[in-house]
Amino acid sequence: AQSVAQPEDQVNVAEGNPLTVKCTYSVSGNPYLFWYVQYPNRGLQFLLKYITGDNLVKGSYGFEAEFNKSQTSFHLKKPSALVSDSALYFCAVRDPYTGGGNKLTFGTGTQLKVEL
Amino acid sequence: GAGVSQSPRYKVAKRGQDVALRCDPISGHVSLFWYQQALGQGPEFLTYFQNEAQLDKSGLPSDRFFAERPEGSVSTLKIQRTQQEDSAVYLCASSLEQTQNTEAFFGQGTRLTVV
Numbered sequence: 334a335q336s337v338a339q340p341e342d343q344v345n346v347a348e349g350n351p352l353t354v355k356c357t358y359s360v361s362g363n364p365y366l367f368w369y370v371q372y373p374n375r376g377l378q379f380l381l382k383y384i385t386g387d388n389l390v391k392g393s394y395g396f397e398a399e400f401n402k403s404q405t406s407f408h409l410k411k412p413s414a415l416v417s418d419s420a421l422y423f424c425a426v427r428d429p430y431t432g433g434g435n436k437l438t439f440g441t442g443t444q445l446k447v448e449l
Numbered sequence: 450g451a452g453v454s455q456s457p458r459y460k461v462a463k464r465g466q467d468v469a470l471r472c473d474p475i476s477g478h479v480s481l482f483w484y485q486q487a488l489g490q491g492p493e494f495l496t497y498f499q500n501e502a503q504l505d506k507s508g509l510p511s512d513r514f515f516a517e518r519p520e521g522s523v524s525t526l527k528i529q530r531t532q533q534e535d536s537a538v539y540l541c542a543s544s545l546e547q548t549q550n551t552e553a554f555f556g557q558g559t560r561l562t563v564v
Contacts, residue, residue: 337491365550376453376540376555377492384550423491429549435480436505437553439491 335360335428339440346414346447354409354443356424365427366407367437368398372420380422383407394418414447421445453556455541461562462531470526470559474543481524482553483516484540492540498524531563 336359346352358364365384369377381392388400398409407424421444425437454473462468474481480499484492485508494508500521509516513532518524528535538560542553 367552369555374557376557377542379552379554382550382552425491427549435497435499435549436482436494436508437492438494439484441489441491 335364335426335438337424337426337438337440339422339424339443341443342441343444343446346445348416348447348449349413352411352414352418352445352447354422354424354445356407356409356440357405358407358424358426359405360426360428362428365429366398366400367425367427368392368396368407368409369423369425369439370420371423371442377423380409414445416447416449419445419447453541453543453554455539455556455559457559458557459560459562461564464531464533464563466531467527467529468531468561470528470539470541470561472524472526472541472543472556474522474524474541475545475554476522478543478545478554480544480546480551480553481518482542482544483524483526484542485510486538486540486558488537495526495539528561531561533563536561536563 338357367382368380383400391397421442424440456471483495486492496516497505498518513529515527538558540558542555544551544553
């Protein structure tokens with residue numbers, strides 16, 4: 334079975350500082366990995382995905398994520414945080430090889446708070 | 450349309466009532482998903498359609514939950530005899546293709562409160 338862990342319920346960072354939101358996953362084969370962001374009273378918005386190829390993927394709003402197979406991690410990063418980045422971030426995994434179908438399995442979310 | 454549209458945005462139901470939640474996916478999107486998001490949790494998969502075919506309903510929590518997409522576009526999630534534990538945000542998502550490397554686009558959700 335596929336699963337995702339986001340070990341931090343909340344991450345606080347000062348504006349202008351780099352940010353990292355952690356994600357680890359568990360699948361039987363090679364994973365497809367996604368990051369989504371959720372603003373209050375809004376739906377989930379797609380940020381970026383890793384399917385294959387370069388381990389560093391770049392996405393919307395200056396975010397990037399690094400796939401690390403040996404550590405089964407897919408941490409979300411941004412070099413310089415903005416107050417407007419404050420939101421709830423979800424990591425998700427899809428296992429295409431073991432009959433998991435098309436469903437995404439989400440983590441429990443990490444609340445990012447960027448302060449002036 | 451410009452995005453995935455869900456209606457109603459908010460629904461209050463008395464325990465035991467039936468409810469129907471509607472999802473209008475992005476035009477032309479083949480795949481459609483329903484997720485349930487409880488307060489403070491990540492979305493949990495309910496069911497998946499490829500066009501009009503319901504290919505996966507493994508996440509539906511009980512036989513009170515039923516979903517359909519009869520013409521391969523609009524979908525309805527129906528919950529019969531609602532219970533308090535059904536209170537959650539119900540999210541619909543669609544994606545252009547059925548391939549698994551395609552990202553899904555989510556609607557704003559329907560917040561269901563059962564009283």
